[in-house]
Amino acid sequence: MSNIGSVEQILRVNHAGECGAIWIYRSQITIASLFHPSCVAELQSMLDHERVHFARFDAVLKNRGIRHCHALAFWAFGGWLLGTITALMGPKAIWSCTAAIETRVNLHLEHQIAFLEQRDGEILKVVQLIQADEKAHEQHARSKGGDADGVLYRGLRVCIVGATSFAIWLSTQL
Template identity: 45%
Template sequence: MGELSRREALTVARIVRVNHAGEFGAIRIYSAQILVARHVWPDCVPSLSEMLGHERQHCDAFRAAMPARNSRPCRVMQFWSWGGWLLGFFTALLGPQGIWACTAAVEATVHRHLDDQLNYLAERDRGLHATILSIREEELAHLHHAEEQLPAQGPLLRLLRATIAVATGCLIWLSTWGDSVRMARALRAARLS
């Protein structure tokens, strides 16, 4: 693992920024879901609380990784704050299926991003690679738990998951002012080379 080029260093900084913002958004989603679930879906609260704890640890890990990589939080964390909270609140109002469909959609999107990032970082930043590898395992466990809670998925549940996945992608793009698109291009180019 040698010195990173300017472009590689920028991509690594973008990875940390996007991941930190995403974890912050996940904290807001779970916080809103717990707020609602405590009153109407109490059986969901223990799992949601555990996942919230994981997301807080992940957010802290990415925040701690920023200085060494010349990264900083994304410019518009309010998108993540309000977007995550509203998504969590409204999906919780739909009931346990809404909660778990939201978790499954977000975690599936996150898992794809993390796999691409791991491929890119393997020979470029082993410390960040190790951090993301550990986090990916917990995110995958969240995805599996959510999918286990969902019965056979009808068209409305599939539509909800697809809508949430698209909204998550849009929020990533908006919050990074296109950095996520440039980062994805760099990750794809690295995979092809």
């Protein structure tokens, strides 16, 4: 469900996605600092990356005079909610969340890169830079228990991949 239609759409979807990622990590850090302090430093490092990603897409949108996605508040609220729920469930759910989202995001970035290669070298470089971080996030999450067995964690990952796909699609429409 990638539905890539234009470079503008890629910029809007990615900008919105980074906003969602920031809110996931912000809410996870708030709860993890109370109940799972061993996760906080790694979550903070990922949050720092997502802030840089957001700033890059935000700068390009402004430079090119492109509006942001109308669903930005939805991504922020959805990210906050998902981060809160998974952090309350514990570290395996925290890392399952990152693993599931980044798996879906990295697939989407592959499609974007294939689209951009023939169309926009500047944005291609921005997406490739971000892809390196997102792949590292995915691998790190898997190494910390993001591939956890059990119906609960498998079900959680399926739901999160589905929700991420829906959010990506929604952002292409708004």
